[in-house]
Amino acid sequence: MPHYDLAIIGSGSGNSLITPHWDDKRVALVDGGTFGGTCLNVGCIPTKMFVYPARLAGTVREAGPLGVDLELRGTRWTDIRDRVFGRIDAISAAGRRYRADELDHVDLYEEHARFTAPRTLLTDSGAEITADRIVVAAGSRAVLPDVPGMGLPQVHTSDTVMRLPELPRRVLVLGGGFIAAEFAHVFHGLGSDVVQVNRSARLLRQHDAEISRRFTEAAGRRWRVELGHAITGISANGDGSVTASFAANDAGRPLSVVADVVLVATGRVPNTDRLGAGAAGFDVGDDGTLCVDDYQRVLSGGAPVDGVYALGDVSNEFQLKHVANREARVVAHNLEHPGAQRRTDRSHVPAAVFSDPQIAAVGLTETQARERAAPGVDVVSVVQDYGSTAYGWAMEDTEGVVKLVAERASGKLLGAHIMGHEASLLIQPLVQAMAAGTDAVTLARGPYWIHPALAEVVENALLSLGVDVPADAPL
Ligand SMILES: Cc1cc2nc3c(=O)[nH]c(=O)nc-3n(C[C@H](O)[C@H](O)[C@H](O)COP(=O)(O)OP(=O)(O)OC[C@H]3O[C@@H](n4cnc5c(N)ncnc54)[C@H](O)[C@@H]3O)c2cc1C
Numbered sequence: 001m002p003h004y005d006l007a008i009i010g011s012g013s014g015n016s017l018i019t020p021h022w023d024d025k026r027v028a029l030v031d032g033g034t035f036g037g038t039c040l041n042v043g044c045i046p047t048k049m050f051v052y053p054a055r056l057a058g059t060v061r062e063a064g065p066l067g068v069d070l071e072l073r074g075t076r077w078t079d080i081r082d083r084v085f086g087r088i089d090a091i092s093a094a095g096r097r098y099r100a101d102e103l104d105h106v107d108l109y110e111e112h113a114r115f116t117a118p119r120t121l122l123t124d125s126g127a128e129i130t131a132d133r134i135v136v137a138a139g140s141r142a143v144l145p146d147v148p149g150m151g152l153p154q155v156h157t158s159d160t161v162m163r164l165p166e167l168p169r170r171v172l173v174l175g176g177g178f179i180a181a182e183f184a185h186v187f188h189g190l191g192s193d194v195v196q197v198n199r200s201a202r203l204l205r206q207h208d209a210e211i212s213r214r215f216t217e218a219a220g221r222r223w224r225v226e227l228g229h230a231i232t233g234i235s236a237n238g239d240g241s242v243t244a245s246f247a248a249n250d251a252g253r254p255l256s257v258v259a260d261v262v263l264v265a266t267g268r269v270p271n272t273d274r275l276g277a278g279a280a281g282f283d284v285g286d287d288g289t290l291c292v293d294d295y296q297r298v299l300s301g302g303a304p305v306d307g308v309y310a311l312g313d314v315s316n317e318f319q320l321k322h323v324a325n326r327e328a329r330v331v332a333h334n335l336e337h338p339g340a341q342r343r344t345d346r347s348h349v350p351a352a353v354f355s356d357p358q359i360a361a362v363g364l365t366e367t368q369a370r371e372r373a374a375p376g377v378d379v380v381s382v383v384q385d386y387g388s389t390a391y392g393w394a395m396e397d398t399e400g401v402v403k404l405v406a407e408r409a410s411g412k413l414l415g416a417h418i419m420g421h422e423a424s425l426l427i428q429p430l431v432q433a434m435a436a437g438t439d440a441v442t443l444a445r446g447p448y449w450i451h452p453a454l455a456e457v458v459e460n461a462l463l464s465l466g467v468d469v470p471a472d473a474p475l
């Protein structure tokens, strides 16, 4: 039975734990999927490499009102796909080769493993691995509704839909979250007829209600959006297409949609259930996450298990790569400095939805801020249009908004929500301010804001927020 100083389940964010500290020690890296994990192979990176060309195609629509008559002669799906995976597959292969062949102190196990005891793993081929320290970085996977037809070859998840042999003529997108919003934009932008069907009444409903409402309307202006319908089944038609059937949530009419490809984007679950967490006695949350404390130590009966850590989608509810990366840095430190353990700070985690329009958010929604406000604390909010700034005029923008939520008396920023061009860039000064504890007045009046950059919409939102301005505030 091989024994290691460190065993890691998952070659996504887990791969970054193999620092020079381990050069003179023995490390096992176990991954039953594609080397490099979700973000690299089927997640953040390839999706954004599809989003960008889809966005370029969309500029044709935006240019006309500005007096620039562009014509879209077509998009080349196979060229786009091959550019994306030509780059990504090579990175995954090189990473795999490095770990498998070039590092004497690392053993790569390319199979699924589960715990049989807190520091013992059993792989599918029967190899038993013990280690002084084990890190679980096993990620999450897509879940599909339990209805007939989900096994049809036309039905895809984000794992497979980017490798299609050709651009489908008709795409049905199921769901109203991040993945659905991004892929509806990709396929619409590249030229497919897209129908997005969501069970609830708004898209991106975890977002601030104002943003969610505005995004639902904006998406409906681009592709067909059907709300309040739950899938009941998918059946194959004789011509290679499928028909998906939906029941209305209320007394409304049922719906059926014919499509060549169905993308199911109805959420992801942590891979905890396939890890033998029960055999090891680890705590599992109601949402299926492996329970960890602030130091990323896996818990058993509420107490940390010596030497066992977890990070990323398997153990946090964010399911975001920048959170997994941060947690990996904390775990790497804690493995290397057992006497000086550090905590993960998750207080101001931003996220962006790379759809059209783009969305970015950090902190509380207005509803959450009002519900959570301490007695006597007044919460204020503002919605500032991109179109109220000079750059917004240049763009002839009619959709973009910055929404801010803050405490009136202290000016403390509680939440920021942006929809529109490069929302993911515009939000970053607000993320920085919230992380550093900079109040709205100081952020608005301290630094210079470049004129007439689009960032002025953030400056103007801060200035119109309605927080109290101290007498000695910068002018
Ligand atoms: C379509 C899509 C787009 C996304 N876009 C973004 C984005 O733009 N920005 C963002 O921040 N996040 C995005 N995410 C989320 C992001 O990809 C994840 O949060 C991140 O990859 C999680 O990293 P991880 O290390 O926790 O897990 P992963 O990268 O999933 O790694 C887990 C690895 O563990 C392996 N594994 C699992 N169980 C076992 C086992 N029992 N034995 C052996 N191996 C096992 C798997 O094969 C996998 O390789 C996206 C996700 C998807 C699906």
Ligand SMILES: NC(=O)c1ccc[n+]([C@@H]2O[C@H](COP(=O)([O-])OP(=O)(O)OC[C@H]3O[C@@H](n4cnc5c(N)ncnc54)[C@H](O)[C@@H]3O)[C@@H](O)[C@H]2O)c1
Pocket (backbone or CB within 6 Å): 144, 145, 146, 174, 175, 176, 177, 178, 179, 180, 182, 198, 199, 200, 204, 230, 231, 265, 266, 267, 268, 318, 319, 320, 351, 352, 353, 354
């Ligand atoms: N840009 C990014 O950062 C990015 C991009 C993609 C994915 N991600 C991460 O991946 C995670 C998973 O993405 P996702 O879009 O699959 O999940 P999600 O949780 O964002 O959305 C799931 C959607 O599916 C719907 N749904 C759930 N069960 C359903 C059912 N049975 N029938 C119909 N609809 C159903 C939900 O109402 C919701 O609209 C996200 O939470 C996010 O953290 C991030």
